[in-house]
Amino acid sequence: MSNQYFKIDGSVLEGGGQILRNALSLSCLLKIPVHIFNIRASRPKPGLAAQHLKGVQLLKEISNARVQGDHLGSTELHFHPQHIKNGIFYGDTQTAGSIALLIQVALPVLLFANGESTLDLKGGTNAAMAPQIDYITEIFRANLEKFHATFDFDLLKRGYFPKGGGHCRIIIKPVRHLIPCSITDFGQIDKLFGWSFVSGVLPVKVANEMADGAKRIFSNYSQSINVEAYKEDPKIADGNCSGIVLGCETTTNCVVGGSALGNRKEKPFDTGRNAAAEIEQCLKLKACVDSFTQDQLIIFMALANGVSRIKTLPITLHTKTAIHIAESLAKVKFQVNENNDGTCTIECSGIGLKNSTI
Numbered sequence: 001m002s003n004q005y006f007k008i009d010g011s012v013l014e015g016g017g018q019i020l021r022n023a024l025s026l027s028c029l030l031k032i033p034v035h036i037f038n039i040r041a042s043r044p045k046p047g048l049a050a051q052h053l054k055g056v057q058l059l060k061e062i063s064n065a066r067v068q069g070d071h072l073g074s075t076e077l078h079f080h081p082q083h084i085k086n087g088i089f090y091g092d093t094q095t096a097g098s099i100a101l102l103i104q105v106a107l108p109v110l111l112f113a114n115g116e117s118t119l120d121l122k123g124g125t126n127a128a129m130a131p132q133i134d135y136i137t138e139i140f141r142a143n144l145e146k147f148h149a150t151f152d153f154d155l156l157k158r159g160y161f162p163k164g165g166g167h168c169r170i171i172i173k174p175v176r177h178l179i180p181c182s183i184t185d186f187g188q189i190d191k192l193f194g195w196s197f198v199s200g201v202l203p204v205k206v207a208n209e210m211a212d213g214a215k216r217i218f219s220n221y222s223q224s225i226n227v228e229a230y231k232e233d234p235k236i237a238d239g240n241c242s243g244i245v246l247g248c249e250t251t252t253n254c255v256v257g258g259s260a261l262g263n264r265k266e267k268p269f270d271t272g273r274n275a276a277a278e279i280e281q282c283l284k285l286k287a288c289v290d291s292f293t294q295d296q297l298i299i300f301m302a303l304a305n306g307v308s309r310i311k312t313l314p315i316t317l318h319t320k321t322a323i324h325i326a327e328s329l330a331k332v333k334f335q336v337n338e339n340n341d342g343t344c345t346i347e348c349s350g351i352g353l354k355n356s357t358i
Helices: 019-030 051-061 099-110 133-148 206-220 266-284 294-303 318-331
Strands: 006-009 036-037 066-067 078-080 088-092 116-123 151-157 166-172 189-199 225-230 240-251 255-261 308-313 336-340 343-350
Touching: 006 019, 006 318, 019 051, 019 078, 019 099, 019 294, 019 318, 036 116, 051 078, 051 088, 051 099, 051 116, 088 099, 099 133, 099 166, 099 294, 133 151, 133 240, 133 255, 133 294, 189 206, 189 266, 206 225, 206 240, 206 266, 240 266, 255 266, 266 294, 294 308, 294 318, 294 336, 294 343, 318 336, 318 343
Parallel strands: 006 036, 088 116, 189 225
Antiparallel strands: 036 078, 066 078, 116 166, 151 166, 189 240, 240 255, 308 343, 336 343
């Protein structure tokens, strides 16, 4: 059996769930059976956790795949996709596992389905070690739209660690192909914005302090600052959490972001300041793509119909991992150039994947 499968070592580079997500997405899109081994081998608890398993199960249903090894703790997976279909697909991590990471694995695939699809997802909306859902909708989506692809989003309930229970619906319209894009001209700062929130027993004062911390950084760069501080409605969020999601939009429509979750070991003012400092790196270097979006764009660059370029902060290990998987499965070549100003330019001539079903 294994001779039919493209082998992927899940322990290389980042060595975590990203290898699994990118490999499975490309497997479905390119109809390449994959055998992924050493899954999350370097993690304290190796193998598939609930969130990773739900991602596998989502793509199994979306692509009518034949799968072996899809169980909790599995360190080896055989995944043989068939045809991508549209529909309503449900995913529930039953933990605070990240909804954003479920979107990350399924979205590229459903963009090439034969009709509109809905992802009905439950889990964590604002969780550590993953993008907050607000970052996905306000920062990542703005960058995705440069490839002429997008999604609609409905937040029904927020879910926090440890209970989870968040609920989102994502509606995805398919594309014929992805348009290549060049995100290399920073322009000038147009506006700095964001949302600072608390929920549960936490007082709104905490949200205000996080917003103040962000504004302290932002005030060095612009007077056009709008960071909204608020307390979540208990009907939307019944757990205790605090966090902040920030963005910068420029005159050339670059959108970069930063975010943080509050924690007991850090003053709220410092939490807000640290989130803004992530954006400040982009402002200082005039980087058009931030550190947390850069790796998420790699798969779309590989699939686009032509040459895409992004000017970004120094590439992360996650981005190196995404490039490795894209080059291995899609047979594309990425060029990473280190610029004199401290930024990097990432370039790829995509394969021009076409959706023949619409």
